[in-house]
Amino acid sequence: MVRSDLIDMIAEENPGLSQSEVEKVVETFFDAIVTQLNAGGRVELRGFGAFSVRSYRARTGRNPRTGEAVSVEAKSRPFFKPGKAVLTRLNDGS
Structure with a gap:
């Protein structure tokens, strides 16, 4: 599975959200993980x-x-x- 497959799956499960909204949520989620790891933290x-x-x-x-x-x-x-x-x-x- 690649990022776009994940976005498509989440959008399909949540018809109230647009594709761009789901993409923003996924991007924010991954960015938050990377930011915390860069700071030496744990997620x-x-x-x-x-x-x-x-x-x-x-x-x-x-x-x-x-x-x-x-x-x-x-x-x-x-x-x-x-x-x-x-x-x-x-x-x-x-």
């Missing part, structure tokens, strides 16, 4: 899961083709931990 959606940021230190890696040592910079990556309800639905096939 927890009860029953769905939690988004957080994991930091990785700088290290020396290897180029798989040449075997040459390569410097890999420190970085932060988003991390998602699914909630119990999501895991249950996923594993039960519901």
Whole structure:
């Protein structure tokens, strides 16, 4: 599923909202998550899961083709931990 599929699905479920209104809501939702993660925070959606940021230190890696040592910079990556309800639905096939 891509963003436009999500917008279409929400618009279909809510005939009182226009496509542009649904698009604005989805965009605001994603922006709020990214803004909170950028601030070093955590976003927890009860029953769905939690988004957080994991930091990785700088290290020396290897180029798989040449075997040459390569410097890999420190970085932060988003991390998602699914909630119990999501895991249950996923594993039960519901």
